[in-house]
Amino acid sequence: MSLTNTISATADQVKEKTAKAYSNPYIAGVGLGLVLLAAFLIMGRGLGASGAFTSVISTGLNTVIPEHAQSNAFFSEYISDGSVSPLKDWLVFEVIGVILGGFLSGALAGRLKRTVEKGPNISVKGRLTFAFIGGGLMGIGAKMARGCTSGQALTGGALLNVGSWAFMMMVFAGAYATAYFIRRQWL
Amino acid sequence: MNLPLFKYGFFNDNVSLIIAVIIGIGFGFALERAGFGNSRILAAQFYFRDMRVFKVMFTAIVTAMLGVFYFAWIGWVDLSLIYITPTYILPQVTGGLILGVGFVIGGYCPGTSLVSMSTGRIDGLMYVVGVFGGVFIFGEMFPLVESFYNSTPMGQITLPQLVNLPYGLLVFLVVLMAIGGFIGAEKVEKYFAAKDMEKVK
Secondary structure, eight states, X not given: OHHHHHXXXXXXXXXXXXXXXXXXXXXXXXXXXXXXXXXXXXHSSOOOSHHHHHHHHHHHHHHHSHHHHHHSHHHHHHHTTSSSOTTSSHHHHHHHHHHHHHHHHHHHTTOOOOBOOOOTTSOHHHHHHHXXXXXXXXXXXXXXXXXXXXXXXXXXXXXXXHHHHHHHHHHHHHHHHHHGGGHHHHO | OOBSGGGGTSXXXXXXXXXXXXXXXXXXXXXXXXXXXXXXXXXXXXXXXXXXXXXXXXXXXXXXXXXXXXXXXXTSBOGGXXXXXXXXXXXXXXXXXHHHHHHHHHSOOHHHHHHHHHTTBHHHHHHHHHHHHHHHHHHXXXXXXXXXHTOSEEESOBHHHHHTOOHHHHHHHHHHHHHHHHHHHHHHHHHHHHHHHHHHO
């Protein structure tokens, strides 16, 4: 048992060593900006992520408890008249691409790894609990703000959208204000 | 040129979904290259150890902003055909704050969590599950927050319209601000790296 552990740990180390370093942030930023620009020029819209989550949830609810979902003003807007599936949506397809693109990039750089990213002072269970809670807050915040870091900060930022810039400042404010209290998770 | 192509009917809805996948692949690829599939790198931004979130985000914003401005200037793109989310200032400020708290607690935002998940990170997967939960909770409590959600509407409004200055001037100011921010970010990283080294000693 301990031998297999040692072997798999060594294998992980080897993998870790062969994983390429992340790109220069400014080059990655230009790349990301060009993708965003392509979306503007080809589609007349920006990027997004949280909207796809809502489409999936709305579809799920409409399948399991249709009356409840359709009577809710928020979900029913995504379900619309029911003639087309809410999953046949631009953002849903874009997000499928995000999953594929992330996987492709990770595979090419040797960075695919089943692991839990965390600081040294927190247990795996603790980290996963925080990930779940953080995701929940993000879901609530993104819906309240009509978009997340992609749809608001990135897209609206580049279009000089007033609400997006106010949103972006608050994201950084909220994160910096909270960072100290959960430093044990990361540092 | 008549841009954006889709708005001028160059292709139909079904083709737009294929384009969505292709653009999404580029988006996911760029996020992974930036290191954003890793929550430790994203969180480091908020401890001043690695300012990648700021650097990548603002380089991307400046790149796309300059691109759109240039194409509008040479008359190839009709800016009014690029969709701008209407501003509802109070719910957006509140949502941003909640989202920021969730960002540093969870270590991701929705887009980056998908990349994290697809590259094998279990914390990314848990985060994705959390986002679904959050969206569900928001939807269920929507009747309670609906009036706040629709409060303080300002319509589709951009910064140049708000402060009544030329679009190009605002573009220029954002570029200046970003460059200042990048210089500051490099300095902050060096300062904290030196401080961490001292602690080790």
